[in-house]
Amino acid sequence: MKKIILLISFIGILASCSNDDSESEIQEFVAGEVSVGIKSGTDINDLFEFINIFDHQVDNVNSLTFNSNLESDNLQHVLDVLNEKTYTNDGVNWFVTGYLDSETNDITIFPRLFGMENTQYQTDWINSMSELELTEKHNTELNSGIIRFYVPVGKEIEWRNQFANYDIVDWSELNYISEIQPHTN
Numbered sequence: 001m002k003k004i005i006l007l008i009s010f011i012g013i014l015a016s017c018s019n020d021d022s023e024s025e026i027q028e029f030v031a032g033e034v035s036v037g038i039k040s041g042t043d044i045n046d047l048f049e050f051i052n053i054f055d056h057q058v059d060n061v062n063s064l065t066f067n068s069n070l071e072s073d074n075l076q077h078v079l080d081v082l083n084e085k086t087y088t089n090d091g092v093n094w095f096v097t098g099y100l101d102s103e104t105n106d107i108t109i110f111p112r113l114f115g116m117e118n119t120q121y122q123t124d125w126i127n128s129m130s131e132l133e134l135t136e137k138h139n140t141e142l143n144s145g146i147i148r149f150y151v152p153v154g155k156e157i158e159w160r161n162q163f164a165n166y167d168i169v170d171w172s173e174l175n176y177i178s179e180i181q182p183h184t185n
Contacts, residue, residue: 029174032153033059035146036163037170042144044129044136048122050168051147056159059148061113068107069133072100075107078132085128087114087121108137116147148175 038047044064051058068078075098082088082096088111089095098109115121128134138144151159156174163172 028177029156030177032150032156033148033175034151034156034160034163034172035148035175036172038145038147038168039170040144041138042168044145045126046168047145047147048116048119050166051116051122052119054117054149056117057150058116059114059150061116061145061147063146064111064113064144065137065139066109066111066129066134067137068109069135070107072105072107075100078107078109078134081132082109082111082128085124087116087118087124088112090114109134 038050047061051061068074070078079096079098094112096109096111098107100106101108113121113125116125136144149159149163160172160174163169
């Protein structure tokens, strides 16, 4: 009887142990989406070349920062030109934003680029960079853009792992869903 109790206790202890391997945990994620962080310092042309390797739609490329070498009084002109493009805004919530640096008076903009698997959009963005004298602003602490790819449903983990194998990639993640509890007093 003592052996049976010990055996049951041992099995109970083993069953209560958790496995810290995140791959074995089931966490809900958005079907068909994988986000890829691009290494800091990566040129926009290299980012576009990376997108063009795959036959996936791109929801958007975000976390980009550019400076314009135009005079500071051109901030609104830069924003107007960029927001006229169909691929720089969603028409509802996201538009190109920017500001004048309080110390240098430089124009800084923050675009989100939609549907950038479209090579015509890529070409237009490169041309717009030239026209508006935009240069990429890289922060060594951050990545040089996040690409949200649409991948085949059911293949998200496979694609997350495949993207991670490229030298240009800093990280690759599923779009996890988490429940947020509002703070109440």
